[in-house]
Amino acid sequence: MFFKKKKNLEYYVKRGLRVGNNVECYSLDGIDALFPWLITIGNNVTISTNVQILTHDSSTYFVGAHTRVGEVNIGNNVFIGTRCIILPNVSIGDNVIVGAGAVVTKNIPSNSVVAGNPAHVITSYDHFKEKIMTDRKSSYIIDKKCINNWECISDEEKLNIREKIKNRYCYLG
Template sequence: MKIINFLRARFRKYLNEEQWLSDHVKAGLRIGIGCDINPGLMVDHSHCWLIEIGNYVTLAPQVYLLAHDASTKSYLNYTKIGNIKLEDHCFIGARSIIMPGVTVGKNAIVAAGSVVTKSVPENTVVGGNPARVLTTTDALMQKHRELMKTAKVYGEGWRIQDNMTPEMKLQMFKELENQLGYVV
């Protein structure tokens, strides 16, 4: 019975998130096609019409998109607001925060846990708090292509959605001890 209750709660959570996102779209949030939006996305409800998500954008779990900053309210009696634009094919890492007035350019990558207070040029990788430029997207991908030549690479069938067996999971765990790998 505990498992059934757990699954019901999980299913309800995803339905609620989908409904919640739909409410933001009705209020003006713009989302392109082919986006991969993971659970826990926090969209600034009070200013969601100032947020635009391009095509094929990936938002990892628990990303925050804040189109307002109320730190000025008690001093100026005004809240700072600004557009957020996530351009096509960008990637926003888990628990990153995108602040008002920020554009993340095409093919840019924001590392997990970053606080982005300034716009990110296209084909750029940023990370940190505050986020700063680390490298270019092309240079990072070239580095990973080189690493893949000697790393363990897992193809089709090696993802949770492919119904991996417990033996496969254990094998992957052991093979990745003290090293990174890549999965399709």
């Protein structure tokens, strides 16, 4: 288990957050601190930066009801992109990619890629994987050892990379 802010993990786990193996969470600030015991995160999950995982909805209080509360279950092999919002009473299946900025308002089926507000299925996980792996075969690959160490690439090589990826993606290898 790998959390970028390890000091906060213990706080949430002591309050019942359930976390599987091989989980990367790049910010814990968005995990609902009132009801962390209603959140389950499966194995092989990446939660990007500025993701909000909510287990309560206080807007109901303002219309005369008490605060509404619901579980959030995140399956295995899930990637949640930056700035996503996961609302209460939602389950995300296995093998799911949630695109950046998505607002998850209802259950997401296994083996799907979702995006948008509200989040909706845009393709299957397998189709996405096939498309990416095919694209990767003909794309420029940057050595991943250079991540956060761009001094290992000369300015000339950086310009060369920019030319090679003009109007297309490259990948880190």
